Amino acid sequence: MRSFWRPAAAGVASVVAGVGAAELVSAFVVQDGSPVLVVGALVIDLTPAWLKDAVIGVFGTGDKAFLIVSLAVALVAGGALAGWLEALRPPVGRILIGLGGAIGVLAALTRAGSGLVNALPSALAAVAGILLLGWLVGLLRGTAPTRAAPRGSVSRRRFVSATATTAVAGALAAIAGQLVASGYRAASAARAAFRLPKPAVAAAPIPAAASFDIAGLSPIVTPNADFYRIDTALQIPGIQPQDWRLRITGMVEHEVKLTFAELLALPLEESTTTLTCVSNEVGGDLIGNATWLGYPVRHLLARAVPSADADMVLSRSQDGWTASTPLEALTDDRNAILAVGMNGQPLPLEHGYPVRMVVPGLYGYVSATKWVVELQVTRFDRVTSYWTDRGWSQRGPVKLSSRIDVPADGRTVQRGTVAVAGVAWSQHVGVSAVHVQIDDGPWQEATLADAISADTWRQWRFAWDAATGHHRIRVRATDAHGTVQTARVQDVVPDGATGLHTIDVTVS
Structure with missing residues (x-):
């Protein structure tokens, strides 16, 4: 065991120190060359959609x-293996660390807008790890007794001290690098000092009858802290408001450039809109409703004058x-906006501060770009986007759906x-009815709360006269066009899940 753990410790210390030095550099x-973050981003890019959905479903x-x-x-595991192999078959361990660094370099070079400088931290991590591993394993060999030096030329205490110092120095460097690099902190301070301007057009007050007072029922407006977050950013971009710029490019007569100050000077509008993630399973919680403050995108596109042949806008995030x-x-009459505020507060950093897109009626993967910096007017047959390159559909209209919030599945x-209640949605169409089925009985109409708009979900409730035993409850919604929610089960890929949310309860 000693013949493994000592070289393994040397390998771990070498890798930690190499990565720490890279994070500091x-x-x-x-700042976007962190080996951990670029490799993590590559993992996200290469992970198949079904596995992403499984991870999201669990975590x-x-x-x-x-x-x-x-x-x-x-x-840690790779470092341990490299140390053991280096002691057993040099220079195999150093080659292994070099391969790890090559993966980091490749990951850095494949990021959007990257150059050779982005690969420098990963290359440094590999070089430092290789040199340190050679040194530490050399010290370890020096502790072994020989005929010329029966007690070894290097004390074990020196080896342990060198290994521990290397590991601690690497960990401290990594922590310092994260602290220094984190524009997040600066952006957070800027956000704390920012005061939202008053809207030129205020959102209509949410009627009291839009919400039922039922414990466990989702609130009609989702608090910022509870709003779901699904994106590919391992590190939240720290954008200072004075540095933010939006460009409208592509198939337009006039390119448009906009600063944050210029955006705030425009007549901003409030609107309440429900956003939904395409990864939301039937009955899932990757959905939220908020009141947003922003400027209509259609007005900015009107400045740019899109070509008559254009049919798509490719929005690009800072990352x-x-x-x-x-x-x-x-460009239609929906409240598609560049949002700067959420529920009366500046956008939270994790939800796109300083500016994000909010588009009613579309799943977020084709519309809800956070940290948005460019709108490229183009065509679907010329350009593809992040998720369409990975097998998702080009257009992602939100599907009619409903959910049971109370009672919870499996409860007694x-x-x-018994109050059965939940929410139903068909963004930019609206919900006209909700029906509940107990076991295999007839569909019975539930009571709907008042609608805020066609772009938000609606609460519903149903008074169930519950008899003792085990029961199954289903829900389905009908939209404003008279379309009834389908019972056909479909996975989230390629354009959203379908089916009826069903729960089992026990009545005692």
């Missing part, structure tokens, strides 16, 4: 933390992520009148 030289919005922890475990939005969804309730 990344902080001062190229929800903690998927990124899971990925970071997994990468850290992989680094290179892209979404392909049908041009008509940004008391016999008698």
Whole structure:
């Protein structure tokens, strides 16, 4: 066991120190070159859609933390293996570290807008790891007794001290690099000092009858802290408001450039809109409703004058992520906006501060670009976006759906009148009815709360006279066009899940 753990410790210390040095250099030289983040982004890009959905299904919005922890475990395991191999068959361990660095270099070079400088931190991590591993394993060999030096030329205490110092120095460097590089902190301070301007057009007050007072029922407006977050950014872009710029390019007569100050000076409008992730399973919680403050995209596109042949707008995030939005969804009368506020507060950093897109009626993967910096007017047959390159459909209209919030699936309730309640949505169309089925009985109409608009979900409730036993409850919605929610089960790929949310309860 000693013949494994000592060289393994040397390998782990070498890798930690190499990555730590790279994180520190990344902080001062190229802040988007962090080896951990670029490799993590590559993993996200290469992971098949079904596995992404499975991870999201298990970890929800903690998927990124899971990925970071997994990468850290992989680094430690890889370092241990490299150390053991180096002691057993030199220079195999150093070659292994070099291969790890090559993966980091490749990951950095494949990021949008990257150059050779972006690969520098990963290259440094490999070089430092290789040199340190050679040194530490050399010290380890010096502790072994020989005929010339029966007690070894190097004390074991020196080896242990060198290994521990290397590991601690690397960890501290990594922490310092993250602290220095984090524009997040600066952006957070700027956001804290920012005060939203008053809207030129205020949102209509949400009627009291739009919400039922039922414990466990989703609130009609989702608090910012509870709003779902699904994106590909491992590190939230720290954009200072004074540095933010939006460009409208592509198939337009006039390119448009806009600063944050110029955006705020425009007549901003409030609107309440429900956003939904295409990865939301039937009955899932990747959906939220908020009141947004922003400026209509259609007015900015009118300045640019799109070509008559254009049919799509490719929006680009600060971190290179892209979404392909049908041009008509940004030029019709819906409240498609560049949002700066959410529920009366500046956008949270994780939800796109300082500016994001909000487009009613479309899943987020084709519309809800956070940290947006460019709108490229183009065509679907010329350009593809991040998720369409990975097998998802080009156009992502939100599907009619409904969910049971209470009682929770698997719960036991008391016999008698039981409140069954939830939400239903068909963004930019509206919900006209909700029906509930108990076991295999007839569909019975539920009571709808008042609608805020066609772009938001609606609460519903049903008074169930519950008899003792085990029961199955289903829900389905009908939209404003008279379309009834389908019972056909479909996975989230390629354009959203379908089916009826069903729960099982026990009545005692």
